[in-house]
Amino acid sequence: QAEVVPKAPEDPLFGLMAAYRKDTFERKVDLGIGAYRDDNAKPWVLPVVKKADDVIRSDPDLNHEYLPIAGLQQFTSASQRLILGTDSSAIKENRITSLQTISGTGAVHLGALFLRKFYKGNSDPNVYFSNPTWANHNQIFTNVHLPIKTYPYFSAETKGLDFEGMISSLESAPEGSIILLHACAHNPTGVDPTQEQWKKIAEVLKARQHFPFFDCAYQGFASGSLNQDAWAVRYFVEQGFELLIAQSYAKNFGLYGERAGCFHFVTSPGSDATDTVTRVASQLAILQRSEISNPPIYGAKIASTVLNDDALFAEWEDNLRTMSGRIIDMRKSLRTKLEELGTPGTWNHITDQIGMFSFTGLTEKQVLKIREDAHVYMTKNGRISMAGINTKNVDYVANAIDKVVRE
Numbered sequence: 055q056a057e058v059v060p061k062a063p064e065d066p067l068f069g070l071m072a073a074y075r076k077d078t079f080e081r082k083v084d085l086g087i088g089a090y091r092d093d094n095a096k097p098w099v100l101p102v103v104k105k106a107d108d109v110i111r112s113d114p115d116l117n118h119e120y121l122p123i124a125g126l127q128q129f130t131s132a133s134q135r136l137i138l139g140t141d142s143s144a145i146k147e148n149r150i151t152s153l154q155t156i157s158g159t160g161a162v163h164l165g166a167l168f169l170r171k172f173y174k175g176n177s178d179p180n181v182y183f184s185n186p187t188w189a190n191h192n193q194i195f196t197n198v199h200l201p202i203k204t205y206p207y208f209s210a211e212t213k214g215l216d217f218e219g220m221i222s223s224l225e226s227a228p229e230g231s232i233i234l235l236h237a238c239a240h241n242p243t244g245v246d247p248t249q250e251q252w253k254k255i256a257e258v259l260k261a262r263q264h265f266p267f268f269d270c271a272y273q274g275f276a277s278g279s280l281n282q283d284a285w286a287v288r289y290f291v292e293q294g295f296e297l298l299i300a301q302s303y304a305k306n307f308g309l310y311g312e313r314a315g316c317f318h319f320v321t322s323p324g325s326d327a328t329d330t331v332t333r334v335a336s337q338l339a340i341l342q343r344s345e346i347s348n349p350p351i352y353g354a355k356i357a358s359t360v361l362n363d364d365a366l367f368a369e370w371e372d373n374l375r376t377m378s379g380r381i382i383d384m385r386k387s388l389r390t391k392l393e394e395l396g397t398p399g400t401w402n403h404i405t406d407q408i409g410m411f412s413f414t415g416l417t418e419k420q421v422l423k424i425r426e427d428a429h430v431y432m433t434k435n436g437r438i439s440m441a442g443i444n445t446k447n448v449d450y451v452a453n454a455i456d457k458v459v460r461e
């Protein structure tokens with residue numbers, strides 16, 4: 055029977071990583087995967103994570119028992135406070151149910167599965183993604199058979215937000231569509247709506263009775279402020295939306311491989327809110343049980359130890375500022391170097407865009423050329439991970455970009 059299984063293409067991002075690893079060129083540069091690197095291009099274990107690890111390991115009662123189906127309770131409730139704010143009315147009114155998931159991917163998947171099974175916003179619901187979006191959104195929603203559409207997002211001309219295009223597409227989408235939104239630090243473009251634009255987006259979603267699903271993979275990583283990066287999600291909750299949130303701790307805690315994440319269902323204010331949450335929680339528990347039984351314990355313990363301790367939390371914020379600050383510095387350096395070189399085109403978008411990534415505007419042809427000639431690795435759409443740039447390679451990268459743009 056196995057002969058009927060066609061060969062699938064390799065995952066482009068993980069394929070790129072493998073090609074980089076194989077490359078023996080000394081000055082090679084990895085601008086592919088979205089993982090933080092320090093100024094020596096090395097992974098960075100956050101000092102606060104090391105401390106939390108010590109706390110966990112010194113517990114004489116440490117064991118490796120199963121977590122409950124919904125995960126570690128101290129972790130999921132701290133996650134609610136982190137994304138919604140400690141004074142959130144949704145928390146006070148018990149309008150949320152949360153499950154620990156296999157990082158952000160697992161949270162998006164659980165949400166997709168839940169929507170596929172229960173969403174009845176219209177007779178034939180579609181999920182709308184920004185064009186472009188994180189490539190895995192497509193696969194995750196396709197796997198659960200939810201039909202996909204896109205709304206315009208990135209303007210190739212300004213290398214900023216195509217706000218008009220986005221709004222008119224959301225206005226003309228069938229009433230009750232599912233709209234996937236990046237909470238902050240949009241991947242892959244690094245372009246976020248302003249607060250005024252978010253307000254308009256909320257207005258349109260409300261008028262069209264669309265259903266928001268926030269994917270939040272970079273809280274604290276974009277601006278360096280956890281509260282600022284959660285602004286859009288909190289605004290939508292304040293507006294009384296019923297919505298979903300997928301939350302990842304991969305980037306902001308550097309817990310990539312530990313797979314710590316959380317999924318939240320928030321319902322609207324009303325007398326039946328508690329009943330809604332109870333029913334939804336019972337169904338989510340069944341989905342979770344059949345998919346993963348119960349989530350992994352270590353990453354959640356690390357995050358929970360930090361999130362529930364004031365001193366460690368403050369230290370974490372400091373660590374976050376170290377990461378976001380270095381990235382912002384590298385944006386400035388790269389832009390300055392390109393402008394000094396007089397590289398054709400405008401480069402203000404490098405500093406205008408935020409978060410882990412920059413959408414350079416390099417074409418696929420240029421991306422392949424720069425990989426071949428200079429051993430600088432980036433995804434085919436011209437996205438670079440800013441974390442791959444450091445004080446030692448920024449000149450090299452700028453010169454390589456300059457050369458390929460002029461060819």
Ligand code: PMP
Pocket residue numbers: 088156157158159160162188236241269270271302303304310315
């Ligand atoms: N959503 C977006 C937009 C992302 O960029 C990422 C990380 N690349 C994720 C979700 C989830 O990543 P993880 O599963 O590693 O938390």
